[in-house]
Amino acid sequence: MQRIDIAEKSTGQARYGIDFEMDGMLHAAVQLNPYIGGDVKSFDASAAKSMRGVRDVMAVTGGVAVVADNTWRAFQAAAAVECDWGPSPMPATMEEHWQAIQDAFSPDHQDSRNRDDGDVDQAIGLTSPINAEYRAPYVAHAPLEPINATVLASEDRIDIWTGTQVPRFIQADLAKRTGLDADAIHVHVLMIGGSFGHRLELDVVIQATEIAMTMKGTPVKLTYQREQDMTHDYTRPAAIARGRGQIENGQIKTFDLDIASPSVLSSQMGRLGISMPGPDSQIVAGAWEQPFDIPNYRVTGYRAKPLAPISSWRSVGASTNAFFHESFFDELCAAAGADPMAERLRLCNDAPTRKVLEAVADMSNWGTDLGPNRGRGLAFCMSFGVGVAEVVDVTKTPDGIKIDNVYVAADVGRVVDPVNFDGLVKGGVIWGLGHAIMGEITYTDGAADQDNFDSFESMRLYQAPEIMVRGLENGPKIRGIGEPPVPPAAPALANAIFAATGERLREMPFNRFIDFV
Structure with missing residues (x-):
């Protein structure tokens, strides 16, 4: 039996989470505390906010997020945020x-x-x-598809489009965080470009939801850069x-x-x-x-x-x-x-x-x-x-x-x-x-x-x-x-x-x- 998805995957036609788009969608990037488990003491976003296409800058779990009109501008602006990071609770040496x-x-x-x-x-x-x-x-884990999630929030409903292995866990977790019923959390599972266990985790979904909750009615896609995925993997x-x-x-x-x-x-x-x-x-x-x-x-x-x-x-x-x-x-x-x-x-x-x-x-x-x-x-x-x-x-x-x-x-x-x-x-x-x-x-x-x-x-x-x-x-x-x-x-x-x-x-x-x- 031949797999029916191979031709699309081999020719670039398959649509993964990172390929998902919506009308009016904005793009988010994060700067994460490099010291795993540390908090954000403070940050200066003045330089980032002055950059072309930037819509907003905000604190999220584990770091600072920038929302812009395309992914590249979001990446560049996130790098321009000056952050004072708290230390990691992990041991200092291997x-x-x-x-x-x-x-x-x-x-x-x-x-x-x-x-x-x-x-x-x-x-x-x-x-x-x-x-x-x-x-x-x-x-x-290092899956080839960069970690990503798209979220659209309203007063009484949240929609998430992402590649995940645990949609029910996402529902339960976001219900606790937002106060909405689990039935109001709609997870649309998209094609996964590799997981190996990585997409059992919810971090990118949580951060994307935190961003989207401040911009209700506007879909926001959060995409990790390879370096963030690698250095902040579980x-x-x-x-x-x-x-x-x-x-x-x-x-x-x-x-x-x-x-x-x-x-x-x-x-x-x-x-x-x-x-x-x-x-x-x-x-x-x-x-x-x-x-x-x-x-x-x-x-x-x-x-x-x-x-x-x-x-x-x-x-x-x-x-x-x-x-x-x-x-x-x-x-x-x-x-x-x-x-x-x-x-x-x-x-x-x-x-x-x-x-x-x-x-x-x-x-x-x-x-x-x-x-x-x-x-x-x-x-x-x-x-x-x-x-x-x-x-x-x-x-x-x-x-x-x-x-x-x-x-x-x-x-x-x-x-x-x-x-x-x-x-x-x-x-x-x-x-x-x-x-x-x-x-x-x-x-x-x-x-x-x-x-x-x-x-x-x-x-x-x-x-x-x-x-x-x-x-x-x-x-x-x-x-x-x-x-x-x-x-x-x-x-x-x-x-x-x-x-x-x-x-x-x-x-x-x-x-x-x-x-x-």
Whole structure:
């Protein structure tokens, strides 16, 4: 089945939120406090108000807005506003961010222990354990369509045109802010030019509504510049994992993984005024639910204090936790002298997962010698009820690591649309590989250091490997494939690099430690 929207998207005819227009519409831009979470102490808009086409300047949540007769004039005038910004409540350095996460590894910060098979502590005490620590950084969503919203307000009704994943949340939030009934808030969902979780957030809609409420009867479109979107994103949380393991007679006998990060659910839902009681499942998602019968098997989540504002990012907790889990699994296999595929199959307790592993082994000709300066890595992750196994082949060249091939097997119960299934899997693999190699947001004094695609890069076409995909239909029910291909990509690549070079990568992004073609 071919998608009917591809031709319009490929020829520039598709109408996204940023393309939306209305008669009499004005355009807004914002200057945001660069120090995340800080307020606006004061501002001087005299220079901006004197510029051509400017209609008004006002304070909004997180910054100052300018309304003008076109987008460019609004951008220029917003930059001319002189602002006195309040400081960010965030830690001043990345070292302090990482230390705060390290400090969460304590009993009073324990959030969950969903997996606790056997007796890990007793088993570890019988021998010298294998230890490893892993890190995953903050990363941005960076959708290609700039964040935007158009709002038309009247005395008894508000209309919003935007690309969003949560129209009902917009209704509920704006009803509280404006005093109108939720039925008076009309959200017109437009085509989304990428989200990856970003358009779960309401900031641009809230600001556009604040502006429109001062200009009732006039539609106003607020558009973020790329730099504002990048520096004020609600990122994937930074996380740290500590692994302890034990091997015996060439087999994995003990697997103990501690994971610490701030709570995505608390941060995201807190912005909506919703309290989330109990543990945050995403701190350990993609780690504790893996279908392996390791005799002593424990996964513990620790909740770090709030740091940077964070949100859901494609595959959420599994995007980091699969890297932790599958990297450590590979380290234990190496220490045991066990084949990573054979050891997973030996420990596998789920029939559909076994078929996924067997399928990817068949696709990749697992076990064959690739030759000198080449390596092959395997990773598996059960996330969102979907088991995905990925094998990555790499070559070590004088210019760096080249990713040659990726083989993916996934069981979704029923592959309803093979064409779109194939596209979603390949897109997820590229997303996972690109961010593993070069994705990172860092903060200095509460301000993001990366502000555009020159400093927050994505995988380029020439770097992309050939990707082979096989969909399996052994599991029950129909399940989604939008997120599950992402988590195994990073650990499969890291494990392949170890096989080719002997260098173990325990922290993303990988290009901080090794060169890529």
